[in-house]
Amino acid sequence: MTKDVKGTKEPKEMYHFSAVDSIERLPLSEQVYVTLKQAILTGELLPHEKLNEVKIAEQLKVSATPVREAFRKLAKDNLVVIVPWKGVTVKADTPEEIVALYQCREVMEGLGARLCARHATSEQVEELKELCREMHAIEDATARVEVNSRFHSMIAQFSGNERVVDYLLDFRERVNRDMYLSSFNAVRTHDCDDEHDHIVDAIERHDEVAAENAMRQHINNAFIFKRANAEIQDKKLNEV
Template sequence: MDKTEEYRLHSIDSIGRLPLSEQVYMSLKQAILTGSLKPKVKLSEVRIAEQLNVSATPVREAFRKLAKDNLVVIKPWKGVTVKGYSPEEIVAMYQCREVMEGLGARLCAERCTEEQLSELQEVCDAGIHTENPEERVAINSRFHTLIAEFSGNDRVADYLADFREMVNRDMYISTSDKTRTISCDLEHQQIMEAIHERNGQLAEERMRAHVRNAFVFKKAHAELLAKQKEK
């Protein structure tokens, strides 16, 4: 059954001259990624429009964009809910992600140009030097996206792009854990070392280990939340 709760959306007044639908989209997307809007929560077009002081039209347009990002589910006659995933779906996603991210890292190490390598290193360094959660998530997403793009395999890049926002939701959780943040930075550096060495096998092994570690952290976090609810 869908859950309901009070929406906590940031004002869109300060985003500038973007179209209203884009502003509403960004506000809702941020709320979903950060957990302010939780999985399975039903989104009311009317209530969101009232809170953000806009008409229903930009809200509907924002819903469609969020659906393309796999962040919400739109069901005719039933409405819109924040996308949730079963434990089985999460396991399956991380299994596929490990394989595809690993392949992307291998191909990137073997194929990327020196210019691309420099850009990738800059992004890696930027992630290490910021503590802002939103910046860290954006930089992490950029790091993984670039590796996929620089693999030269469009299928890898397209496949990983399909669930990048799901990964970003998990990243917001891990940014609140200092130990995982430090480990993540170290893992990124180790991946970069392998890519610099043009060692495709090592780059793949380190990327796959990085994804497995992310899954272990997510699983432990979910188990902790479940125990807290039982108390």
């Protein structure tokens, strides 16, 4: 799968979708919606990428109507942009949206790490260390995101603060989308693994300040990568 923004001015000739099957008797438009949403959240469909209604319908073996309905639902999710007479594109985050998301993540996940260092049991620390070992060994992007997401969720859960857990759940899908993009970068992947180790080391020592600082630095590094990646994509798009 090519992970760049080549061809974003023109629709793809072919998408990598399979014909939709019955998903617990969901309406056809809902099945198309789930398929496209998953493709966007996992980075199969990249920001700025133009979506061709006819070609998607052909590959999914459905009519254009459920695809059109799925586009409308994705627009409500803030995942695509529909411009009359110009078509549909995968939404890219604005610089302001990127800053806002990562500011919130840094504060809330930093608090979660601090409280986790205060309350985590030895058994919980071992669970976190095991996840870190898994991430060091995983190369598949999808598997990495699943474990990485579990790592962050687990720290929030071990914090003992339900508001931290609920707050992070509100934008978990949005964060996972960024995790997919970073998982295709070997340097960022290696750095993430080391940063996770530092966080868990501080939690194991019950050093609340160090745990919070390590988590905040981790989120800030993710922000720097995300912003740089967005700028590169915008530059490539403008060069097309």
